[in-house]
Amino acid sequence: MRIGVFDSGLGGLTVLRAVREVLPGAEYIYLGDTARTPYGSKSRSTVVRYAKECAGFLWKFEIDLLIVACNTASSLALEELRQISPCPVMGTIEPAVRACLTKASAGPVGVIGTSATISSCVYQRRLRDINPTWQVVAKACPLFVPLVEEGLFDGEIAERIIEYYLQPLKERGLAAIILACTHYPLLAAGISAFLGPQVEIIDCAQAIAGEVASLPAVKGKNSQGGSPSLKYFVTDEPGKFNYLAGVLLEGCRVDAIKVESL
């Protein structure tokens, strides 16, 4: 089977990696919209347009499943994509919300993400759909993505910025926190150190990987042979993406192809 994955840039590689561990026999096509990244500070209409263009590029490969490995695009464009998609579409939100279920009665749930994700209120609504009495504390953390892209995963600057955003959440005594941005797992150690070990960290990449194998579109197909493969496409020059992807994927050689326009 063939799976298409897109993100505004690099972050979705954390999702790709987690899904490949579960479905190593599939063909993967990854698209990073690096010429227009980030999505998280942009408006709904622009993110919807970009998400449709990314999906349209992947649909041409006759994919069996589309994974929207970007929380901003999942929050703002998932319904629009599902309405026009020729294949099933999996986003980040539902798997992450279901991964919270085991923590439902233990205390408030935090959600952190980009400005666009948090102001869309999609996570907040989905969590309350499951349990209307759930306390949800949401917070946009716009400096986390640039911090990760600068490689400052730990140290004093990372600690100060984590404290700046998460102090109000810490005071609420969270049971769990959803890292509703694919970059944030790279700050998970610092976030966990600040909030304390009693707060369960929910990573969307792991949540998606935990559900993908049981999707009707996937079940049984993985063993149907075919040649496992992995192709990367980007919209900006691939140099920086290849380098950072190599770091993120722990030494894998990445040789992305530039798409002139979507």
Place this chain on the structure above:
Amino acid sequence: MRIGVFDSGLGGLTVLRAVREVLPGAEYIYLGDTARTPYGSKSRSTVVRYAKECAGFLWKFEIDLLIVACNTASSLALEELRQISPCPVMGTIEPAVRACLTKASAGPVGVIGTSATISSCVYQRRLRDINPTWQVVAKACPLFVPLVEEGLFDGEIAERIIEYYLQPLKERGLAAIILACTHYPLLAAGISAFLGPQVEIIDCAQAIAGEVASLPAVKGKNSQGGSPSLKYFVTDEPGKFNYLAGVLLEGCRVDAIKVESL
């Protein structure tokens, strides 16, 4: 006369404001490419393409002067724009470099900007063209733009990040530092406090404003009547731009028009 100004987003408004103080009688058309911002982390070919599209939009208004109010676009695309422009093109680099001249003999000059601006080496080359013995210390500061956009102009996080980037420059005993990004003047107080009062801060907006009135394309035209006016265009939804532009322009009401495509 009619002046077109573009930037990847908001930062160029600092240039627009400074130029309007010198030439209040002109018509201004400002374009912020907010759907694709930032430019500073992107490749040369992508920034050149975007800059040409922005300029092309402004040329349709039959402008008498194009101001590239973005250091990244000035560093990567100014020559390409000049080759095809029907009107004179003013960038940020030459005015800032000339503003350094008075400091030529006093010590090393620092240049700070986006990754794309610094790795282009355009500032470094231009400074050495003027004086080959000049010591130039250049440093990319990728977290400064998100810091400004988050409104963290001062306080402990800003101080730590300023120290993180500028400590090596401080040790060189700079005579002057060029803020080679239109966002950075909003951090000028913190930068000056860290480097000390002996380091002259060179702001591109002021440098451009200091030269614009003496350009042949401008001389004498300002007093030719016409109706001074100001129009803003953006490529993403205008809400956030209008709000932040109002803050940046100290309460001016900004009512930008969204351009569907460039």
